[in-house]
Amino acid sequence: MPRDAMTVSQLNLYIKNLFQTDPLLSDLWIKAEISNFKHHSSGHMYMTLKDPQCFVRAVMFRQENQRLRFLPRDGLKVLIRGYVSVYERDGVYQVYIQEMHPEGLGDLYLAYEQLKKRLGSEGLFDPARKRPLPMLPGAVGVVTSPTGAVIRDIIHVSSRRFPNARIRLIPVQVQGAGAAEQIAKAIQTFNRLGNVDVLIVGRGGGSLEDLWAFNEEVVVRAVSSSRIPVISAVGHETDETLTDYAADLRAPTPSAAAELAFPAKIVLLDHLRKYRIRMENATARRMDLSNARLVRIMESTVYKRPLDRIRQNQERLDQLLRRIGIWVSGSLKNQDLRLAGVAGRLEAISPLAVLARGYSVAMDPDTGRIINTVKNAWPGKKIDIRLTDGTIACLATQIRKGDQRDGSVE
Incomplete structure (x- = not known):
């Protein structure tokens, strides 16, 4: 096998x-x-x-x-x-x-x-293109037949949910020859005028042939390129058109489209009432906290005796100044002592001090240099003898080398 x-x-x-x-x-x-x-x-x-x-x-x-x-x-x-x-x-x-x-x-x-x-390959049905509907539209535009049940249903629902709602209608033919062009032109007109916040594009139910205008490319592109959010309300819930895919939101019926476009006024008022209660409660809590803080401040020592803190700071400043004065005085005394010691040491090694002890210095009057060896002197050489209290001008008569009183003479 x-x-x-x-x-x-x-x-x-x-x-x-x-x-x-x-x-x-x-x-x-x-x-x-x-x-x-x-x-x-x-x-x-x-x-x-x-x-x-x-x-x-x-x-x-x-x-x-x-x-x-x-x-x-x-x-x-x-x-x-x-x-x-x-x-x-x-x-x-x-x-x-x-x-x-x-x-x-x-x-x-x-x-x-x-x-x-x-x-779809061009991205006209991309979910990322969908825009949210405004919460409270100032006006809603409707593109549909002026004699059909659609506009009556929208008016009925809007008057029930939001009595002061504004509806603007551009009447169009919704089936047959020329219907698609009229629908697309109405959408473009609303966008050019800019006098509505939401568009409802729709018609009642029917066969595939009856709904075909909403499958035409010119209508689908007009819906997709609309700057105003569009609700598609074509046919019944089981009907499906390409306008549904291009619209920002699909409603199963025209009445449902009106409910999506117009918020229920009673619901909005209820929300406002709840927001008002929340704001009032938040304001009351803020006032209570502020009052409690004010009471703590008024009962504090700072509030009752505000100069106490200033006086305390003045005392601290005086103490610091005294400590600085003591430190500066001590530092100056130490410096004086050190300076006196240095001056004493300098005085001990000063040439004047040496002269004061009976010594003298032989200097060359021509150069001002010290003569520290007999080699720099000769008979007849002028020499200045520097003493502690003055100078003696001398003339060398003879030169003796070494510590000689009767030694050799040059």
Whole structure:
């Protein structure tokens, strides 16, 4: 037996992985006719998709088929979006359906998906572009039909929630030829005038064809580029348009859009009442703390005898001055003693002091230098003898070397 032989389970898993990694089979549209339709008690739908030549098994799980707006049946031609994979247990490939539409609307759905993908790739539906609504708008602009139930619902809800609310309407056609251009132009007009804080763009429910104006690129781009926050209120909760993706907020109904745009006045008044109570309580606590602090200050010694602190500081200053005077006086005495000692030592070694003890100094009157050797004198040489109280001018008559009184004479 070959060592690399696969089990059936491994084979089916391998084939399933091939299907899942194929880009075409992971997301595709199929036109087909339904047969062998069965709506299981679990909520899942099982069926066969076929054309005149071939058929393939298909399943639509409950979480996907709950969004269907019609009930599939045998013989119905449909447009399906889904992916192909393998049911491992039976080794059979089948289509896993994610969306299903009647074939008559297939072209519109294909156009819808293609435009959604293209505009999404440009970032028009990016959640980061969404802006919050103002808490209390001064005025709300409405783009809708002037005769439909939408404007009546918005007026009714706004008068109930915020009676003094201001609504500005630009009437437009909401379906049919030219509707998309009118809607886009109305949004641009509100942005040019700048006289509202929020926009509600919407209409009542209807078929895909009825709502198609809100899937047109010109409307989606106008909503996305609006400087004024936009609430989309197109159709009913189960309806979905590209305007919903581009808007800053989607409302399931026009009435819900009005509730989002206009705050309930009674709720705002209740908030204001609570804020007022909190401010009053905070002010009272601040006053109590300030009063308590004032009482402590008034009872303090500083408040009752404010000059005590000044007098204490004056006493401390006097003490410091006395200590500085004592220190300076002692320091000066020490310096005087040191100076007297140095002067005594200088006096002891002073030449004048030596002369005062009976000594004299022989000096050359011509150069002013001391003659400290007989070599610098000769007979007939003028010499000044410096004594403690004056100078004797002398003339050398003879020179004797050494301590000689009767020695050799030069």
